[in-house]
Amino acid sequence: MGSQPGPLRRRPAEGLVAGVAVGLGRRLGVDPTVVRVLFVATALASGFGLAAYLVGWVVLGVEEAAGTGLPEATAGGGVPGGSGGSGGSAGESIASRARSDVQGLALVVGMVPVLVILLLLASVTQVPWLGSIAWPLFVTAGGLVVVWRDGTDADRAPLRQLGAPIARLGAGPSGTWRRAVARAAVGVSLGLGGIGLLAAGNERALLGPLGGIALVLGGILVVFGPWWSNLARELAEERRARARAEERAEIASRVHDSVLQTLALLQRHAEDPQRVRALARGQERDLRAWLFEGRAPGGLPADVSTLAEALRQVQAEVEAAHATSVELVIVGDVPLDDRVEALVAAAREATVNAAKWSGAPSVSVYAEVEPSRLSTFVRDRGRGFERAAVGADRKGLSDSIEGRLRRVGGQALVRSQPGLGTEVELSLSLVALPQRGAR
């Protein structure tokens, strides 16, 4: 608790669900994990933890972590930020929004009979724990209703994620549906058996209550277990899918640059068997090298080690494959690394595009290395195009140029006017790179 932690606020950007534990941990100077474990433990013991968490979710305002653009950058009604160095502005709490939600409040109040019934049931069956979970259950359910009705989209997202498997269970194919019914039946009967044992518990010494609890837990596990394991698997899967999607985009732009470009060239030179054969052979060699030797197609030979050499290579290749001259001007130079190579690949694609589509007799490529920035311009005085008229399936612009730069933290800017030509500007920040020739 060394520094001023500021007022108690949720931190959704850092949290697992709604950021209540992180906020509490910050405030108390405790690791959020400790707070999380406490919440889970008390939730399992009596349901109290879950209820407390939801209350926190509803009541606490949002702390906007510096630099994270949270969607709920609300200002009105917010309490000014803390006096210390936390610097975050306070967001509106869900509770303050819920005050005006009459229907939502009615819904919550409407749950009171359920609470009463539960308490009655507890007293009738003489099961003390049923009574003890009744209140937390009520608070939890009420909190969920309020969060769902009055929370922002960012608040609803974790709920949606938790609830998705349940929803899918009902909507799944008939096979799964039948299995789910069977599973629910087993779970409910286990749970009922457990409750029965507990209800009769005062007649036996210890075995009854323990066995009853085990049965209830077993029932819960049977019913919810698959959902939980699904949820965990889906989280891991989602992460993997993102990595795969990125890889696929990379492969797609590679294939586009090499195979698709060659196929387009083949169509153009269909009446020239010699040229077709040469193009096909070259592409075959490239693909083999990629598949069996791991060298990327359209990639650069191993002896090319700087930006200028790579761009000269691009110039030579494009001039050889297309009837277009490439005017190349380079100011400064940097050694190649993954990011610079991505820029070169994008520049190559832009140059090929200009050679293929613009109809201009020459393409200008200009690269300049400044101490902190690398920029490359590919310009033609050809026919130009309207961005809106380029189909989404034409991967050249979006994937091979803009996507490539985006993936390495750079930027691609396309300026084109029908009839006046096109200029593609590619830029990359070079902060971490040593400049060649500088001593």
Add this chain to the structure above:
Amino acid sequence: MSPVPGETGMAGRARPRVVLVDDHRLFRSGVRAELGDRVEVVGEAGDVDEAVEVVLGARPDLVILDVHLPSGDGSLVVEGVRAAGSAARFLALSVSDAPEDVIAVIRAGARGYVTKHIAGDELIDAVERVAGGDAVFSPRLAGFVLDAFSAIPGDPPPVDPGLDLLSAREREVLRLIARGYTYKEVARELSISVKTVESHVSAVLRKLQLSTRHQLSRWAAQRRLV
């Protein structure tokens, strides 16, 4: 009638008189054909000594000069002609040369540099511009100049900043030219007149010719080291 190069520019004259200096006969006839009848070719030469002799004899408005000749650099031709008191203008033309050789020709006094890929009408345009007293920067020359003047981190500041450094606007103009913009396109992009673009380019040329030998030779040494 007798033309006095350097005095009046192109106004009122029909065709610039040109001497071609290049060691390849085939290339000379190619250029001659491209220039067509908008330019009067009054002489040709294939090496340094011949070139100086022909230029002094023919008194052309303009010399189209290969940067590299078998007997030496094009800069020797410029210096030889200047030493004899002629004010003929020079336009350097070549396929691809080391930047320091191109800069040397410009520093010797050539008023422009274009590559041999240049289209016929653009070449004629360049010839008329240089004959008229303007400077002609091809994208590549603009790149060379930016490179030569680029501030290298950690370098001591130049002795005379006014001479050695390009202004921000001049850099901007050079950058656009390097990107393939014509003077007219540069003017449109920067919302200035073509005349202003021309004066910026001339100023750069002057700075290049007057800049301390120290700075440029260090740049050339660095390029060779790299």
